[in-house]
Amino acid sequence: xxxxxxxxxxxxxxxxxxxxxxxxxxxxxxxxxxxxxxxxxxxxxxxxxxxxxxxxxxxxxxxxxxxxxxxxxxxxxxxxxxxxxxxxxxxxxxxxxxxxxxxxxxxxxxxxxxxxxxxxxxxxxxxxxxxxxxxxxxxxxxxxxxxxxxxxxxxxxxxxxxxxxxxxxxxxxxxxxxxxxxxxxxxxxxxxxxxxxxxxxxxxxxxxxxxxxxxxxxxxxxxxxxxxxxxxxxxxxxxxxxxxxxxxxxxxxxxxxxxxxxxxxxxxxxxxxxxxxxxxxxxxxxxxxxxxxxxxxxxxxxxxxxxxxxxxxxxxxxxxxxxxxxxxxxxxxxxxxxxxxxxxxxx
Numbered sequence: 001x002x003x004x005x006x007x008x009x010x011x012x013x014x015x016x017x018x019x020x021x022x023x024x025x026x027x028x029x030x031x032x033x034x035x036x037x038x039x040x041x042x043x044x045x046x047x048x049x050x051x052x053x054x055x056x057x058x059x060x061x062x063x064x065x066x067x068x069x070x071x072x073x074x075x076x077x078x079x080x081x082x083x084x085x086x087x088x089x090x091x092x093x094x095x096x097x098x099x100x101x102x103x104x105x106x107x108x109x110x111x112x113x114x115x116x117x118x119x120x121x122x123x124x125x126x127x128x129x130x131x132x133x134x135x136x137x138x139x140x141x142x143x144x145x146x147x148x149x150x151x152x153x154x155x156x157x158x159x160x161x162x163x164x165x166x167x168x169x170x171x172x173x174x175x176x177x178x179x180x181x182x183x184x185x186x187x188x189x190x191x192x193x194x195x196x197x198x199x200x201x202x203x204x205x206x207x208x209x210x211x212x213x214x215x216x217x218x219x220x221x222x223x224x225x226x227x228x229x230x231x232x233x234x235x236x237x238x239x240x241x242x243x244x245x246x247x248x249x250x251x252x253x254x255x256x257x258x259x260x261x262x263x264x265x266x267x268x269x270x271x272x273x274x275x276x277x278x279x280x281x282x283x284x285x286x287x288x289x290x291x292x293x294x295x296x297x298x299x300x301x302x303x304x305x306x307x308x309x310x311x312x313x314x315x316x317x318x319x320x321x322x323x324x325x326x327x328x329x330x331x332x333x334x335x336x337x338x339x340x341x342x343x344x345x346x347x
Contacts, residue, residue, distance in 0.1 A: 010318060012325040016332060019212055020083075023053035023243045026061035029311070030247045033254040034061045037147070039109025040068040041253070044096055044139060045151075047073030049334065050209060051114050052080045054246045056087045061250065072096065072105060073115075097130050102138040110253050111148045113139055116186065118153075118179055125178045132182035133189060140193035147200045149252045150190045154207040154238070154264065155180040159296040162236045166269055166301035169205070169262040191260050200256035207238040207266035207300050209245040210319060212326040214334040217275065221323040224279045229290040232273060234341040236297040238266035241314035248309050255308055264300040267313050278317060282324040298340070 013019035026034075034041070041062075043055045055071040062069065070090045075081040081091045094101040096115045117124075117131035140148075157167035158174040175181040187203050194201040210217045216239045223230050248265055255261065276287040327333075 012322040013212065014329065016213075019326075019331075020053055020056070023211060023246060024056040024060060024087075025243060026057050026250070027247055030057070030250050031061045033251040034058065035063075036254050037110055040070065040106070041110040041112070042068075042070040042072060042105070042108035042143075043112045043114060044072045044105075045113065045115025046071035046084075047075045047077060047080060048114060049211060049214060049336065050242060050246065050249075052084055053242065054112070054114075054249060055084055055089045057246050058250055059088045068106075068108070070106065070108060096139065097135040099138045102135075102142050105142065107143065107146070109146050111139075111143045111146045112249060112253070113148060113150045113190070115139070116151065116183070128178055129182050129185070132179075133185040136186045136189040137193075140190050140199075143199070144193055144197035145199055147253050147256045148190065148194065149202045149204050149249055149256060150187065151249070152187050152203050152205045152262075153180075153183050154205055154266070154298055154300050156184050156187065156205065157298065157300075159298050161295055162269070162297050162299060163295070166238070166299040167264070168301045169264060169304055187262075194258065194260055198258055200258050201260035202252045202256040203260055203262040204249060204252055205262060205264050205300070206240075206245060207264065207298075208240065208338055208340055209242040210239050210323075211242040211334075212323055213332055214336050214338070215239065215242070216338055216340050217279070217319050217323045218327070218333065219337060219340075220272070220276050221279045221283070221320070221327055224276055224283050224285055224287045225324070225327055227285065227288060229288045230272065230276050231291050231341055232289050233291045233294040234297050235272050235293040236269050236299050237272055237275070237340050238264075238269055238300045238302070240265065240267045241319055244311060244313050248305075248311060251309055261308070263305050263308060264302055265305060265309075266300050266302060267316075268302060269299050270316065275316070275320070278320040279324060282321045 280287040
């Protein structure tokens with residue numbers, strides 16, 4: 001099986017098919033982790049930005065075809081569902097906020113919970129808590145006893161002084177706004193049920209996955225290419241190539257623990273200026289900046305990730321080169337901003 005990435009020597013994905021292939025390529029560690037587990041895998045909320053490639057990766061990593069890989073979502077994108085089916089993933093359509101729909105899902109020994117709502121949360125706080133907390137109650141109860149990886153976010157921490165080196169998993173959670181508070185609620189629900197039922201649980205606090213169609217790198221690349229000023233009040237950020245994030249999520253199933261283990265899942269802290277200048281070198285354009293450098297950002301310390309799930313990330317230089325090439329070649333964009341620079345908790 002080819003390496004998921006070979007550093008800066010890799011050429012940029014030129015089509016969505018080649019991009020999806022990169023995002024869904026398992027590595028030896030992922031294959032080994034899934035082979036060490038028994039039972040089926042169910043991915044709940046698999047219709048979003050990451051779900052299809054993660055489900056495809058899981059299917060590719062498991063040679064035993066008697067083990068099911070099941071993707072569950074409302075699947076408003078019919079093409080995503082059809083592609084998953086073509087890759088051997090079982091597709092089930094369900095509204096995960098409906099307890100009756102949840103009760104009808106097949107049980108699986110390994111669960112990846114990806115469902116949730118971020119975009120537009122300021123205008124729909126009830127929907128945010130329904131998707132991020134109420135649905136989590138149903139899922140945690142339905143799959144009690146299973147190994148569970150619960151997708152969460154770095155927003156549970158809130159902004160901190162960059163000089164402190166980034167938020168660590170044992171830090172107090174200080175959510176800023178309805179979205180972040182609901183994400184703490186999601187974690188607490190899964191922790192509560194896991195504590196009562198003995199379910200191994202990993203809280204997967206993901207900081208800014210980057211797929212060339214969206215992500216911090218793509219947002220900054222657009223500003224560089226369009227010669228728009230880049231705001232430095234949020235001067236630091238963590239990010240991770242989505243293919244790496246997919247592999248780490250599946251490996252996390254074998255790392256789920258009792259009591260629950262929380263992991264910051266992202267790359268090292270980066271200066272926004274550094275990232276923009278890297279993009280500028282590949283674009284042949286000097287980036288523009290505005291505002292003074294801020295002392296606080298939403299940033300993560302990744303020492304625990306390095307301890308539990310060591311990996312070789314896609315180099316920043318490669319990701320920057322790919323993003324510039326993707327945009328200049330008019331690759332499709334999802335137009336779903338990360339809002340990493342938001343400083344008031346309103347998404």
